[in-house]
Amino acid sequence: MLSATEKSAYFAGIRDGxxxxxxAGPFAMLFGVVAIEAGLSLAQAMGFSVVVxxxxxxxxxxxxxxxxASIALVLLAALAVNLRMAMYSAALVPFLGSAPLWxxxxxxxxxxxxxxxxxxxxYETVPMTVPERFWFFIGVATPIAPTWVAFTAVGGLxxxxxxxxxxxxxxxxxxxxxxxxxxxxxLAHVAAAFVSMxxxxxxxxxxxxxxxxxxxxxxMITGVIVESWTExxx
Amino acid sequence: xxxxNAEIWLTILLVGVxxxxxxxxxxxxxxxxxxxAIVLRLLRYTPVAVLPAMVAPLALWPDATGGDVDPVRxxxxxxxxAMGVWKKHVLWAIGAGAVTLYAGLYLTGQL
Numbered sequence: 535m536l537s538a539t540e541k542s543a544y545f546a547g548i549r550d551g552x553x554x555x556x557x558a559g560p561f562a563m564l565f566g567v568v569a570i571e572a573g574l575s576l577a578q579a580m581g582f583s584v585v586v587x588x589x590x591x592x593x594x595x596x597x598x599x600x601x602x603a604s605i606a607l608v609l610l611a612a613l614a615v616n617l618r619m620a621m622y623s624a625a626l627v628p629f630l631g632s633a634p635l636w637x638x639x640x641x642x643x644x645x646x647x648x649x650x651x652x653x654x655x656x657y658e659t660v661p662m663t664v665p666e667r668f669w670f671f672i673g674v675a676t677p678i679a680p681t682w683v684a685f686t687a688v689g690g691l692x693x694x695x696x697x698x699x700x701x702x703x704x705x706x707x708x709x710x711x712x713x714x715x716x717x718x719x720x721l722a723h724v725a726a727a728f729v730s731m732x733x734x735x736x737x738x739x740x741x742x743x744x745x746x747x748x749x750x751x752x753x754m755i756t757g758v759i760v761e762s763w764t765e766x767x768x
Numbered sequence: 769x770x771x772x773n774a775e776i777w778l779t780i781l782l783v784g785v786x787x788x789x790x791x792x793x794x795x796x797x798x799x800x801x802x803x804x805a806i807v808l809r810l811l812r813y814t815p816v817a818v819l820p821a822m823v824a825p826l827a828l829w830p831d832a833t834g835g836d837v838d839p840v841r842x843x844x845x846x847x848x849x850a851m852g853v854w855k856k857h858v859l860w861a862i863g864a865g866a867v868t869l870y871a872g873l874y875l876t877g878q879l
Binding site: 572585599600611613622626638710715722730735738746755756 | 775780787814818824826827828845851861
């Protein structure tokens with residue numbers, strides 16, 4: 535049984551988490567549509583959302599599968615998109631590092647952009663015990679994760695009935711582009727994105743996805759160089 | 769796509785396991801031990817380094833037009849990016865892109 539404070543931490547988490555349902559729902563639906571478009575079965579689309587539970591990488595994986603990249607390249611690109619979660623994982627250590635292993639294992643499964651951001655925002659402003667922090671995190675994820683899976687199914691079911699003139703082929707590029715804008719927080723991010731775009735366009739002829747990896751590596755190095763350069767100037 | 773059913777499931781499983789290992793990495797395995805600052809810095813730029821390279825060719829040379837530049841799709845792409853930069857929110861940007869795309873398709877008689 536949960537103690538009274540753990541229970542209230544859990545419900546506080548649900549309160550902080552539920553607005554993200556309005557982001558996760560449409561986004562998941564779009565993934566369902568795109569996955570079915572690409573030729574995945576409904577079960578496979580939902581499998582992605584249950585097993586991977588990370589939006590951007592799911593889109594990336596499906597796109598590369600459509601491009602007939604090798605499984606190794608699909609894996610590499612999808613995991614590259616998810617590498618930021620290593621940072622999330624590292625950032626949670628000061629708050630949850632001393633929790634039992636099973637709790638850290640649960641948090642790891644549910645560690646996606648919204649749950650991470652909402653939880654750290656809370657941890658940094660409100661004093662909480664480690665068990666309270668755990669239950670808060672689970673609370674944030676409680677409305678979001680099921681929405682993600684359910685709306686993947688909705689998208690998958692609706693998607694097949696949409697005719698080609700509605701240009702659903704462009705749903706995926708638009709979703710990626712929509713994710714880039716909010717990421718451009720600093721000059722270094724802008725520079726990294728620009729290098730990524732240029733190198734990606736130049737190397738587009740390279741076999742299935744390898745140009746992407748070279749572009750990403752160049753862009754990451756650019757980001758770090760510009761970051762240290764702007765730090766020196768201030 | 770040329771992926772067989774089994775290959776799709778294998779891909780899902782591998783991406784899932786890989787993603788879990790990334791999420792579990794520090795919290796589960798590395799714990800409080802410090803890591804090189806340069807690694808953390810590089811990690812900070814991963815999303816912004818991967819997505820533009822992936823999306824730029826899709827926006828410029830879409831499959832739907834057989835790889836030809838489509839003014840409507842390019843305009844929609846730019847509108848999406850601009851709204852994302854301005855509102856700092858994914859849904860606003862998707863909305864702007866969708867509205868621009870459909871308005872453009874309608875105006876050019878494709879819808």
